[in-house]
Amino acid sequence: MRLPSFLPRPCFLAGAIILGMSSPSFADSISFSLKTDTASASPGDTVVFEGALSNNLGTGEALDAFSFFFDFNNFDTSALSNPIQILPLNGLDFNIPDGNTSGVVELFSVDLLSGAVSGKSYTVDVTLQGVDAKGDTLQGNTLEVAVTAQGITLAPEPATFLLLGSGLLLAVFGKQKLL
Numbered sequence: 540m541r542l543p544s545f546l547p548r549p550c551f552l553a554g555a556i557i558l559g560m561s562s563p564s565f566a567d568s569i570s571f572s573l574k575t576d577t578a579s580a581s582p583g584d585t586v587v588f589e590g591a592l593s594n595n596l597g598t599g600e601a602l603d604a605f606s607f608f609f610d611f612n613n614f615d616t617s618a619l620s621n622p623i624q625i626l627p628l629n630g631l632d633f634n635i636p637d638g639n640t641s642g643v644v645e646l647f648s649v650d651l652l653s654g655a656v657s658g659k660s661y662t663v664d665v666t667l668q669g670v671d672a673k674g675d676t677l678q679g680n681t682l683e684v685a686v687t688a689q690g691i692t693l694a695p696e697p698a699t700f701l702l703l704g705s706g707l708l709l710a711v712f713g714k715q716k717l718l
Contacts, residue, residue, distance in 0.1 A: 581688070593635070601637060602637075602698050658690060663683070665684060
């Protein structure tokens, strides 16, 4: 490749090195997975999402449950309450050594509100973040969860059929007596 005469070769080389170093690719140092990312609920129900946390810092540092927190975004506030972080469960702490994954635990919950439309799915973007021993913020992965509103099917009670049937019989036999 021939460089333009106005661009000295050392500048081109320095720029290529800087650009190459500015975008390293590496895996998330912390992450979470969910037992399931979808649920169905009726308005007024609380849905609890369970999953596991992974510590892949690569520094040998163990993280405790209090080191992790979730950020919830992009959800319909007319149908879903603000999600609530459950982790650590009942305030009980546990350690996740570097290079390990926790067991399945309750992570967060969300309430389906009365404004939810039956049959419609409502999503929430959930991002895991954390703090290491030095106080540095750790950025984890983002997953989307969905809650589908179940409709309430009204079924007539047996007494309704009895009342309707007796009314029809009365109408049929009452009409015959008049003729």
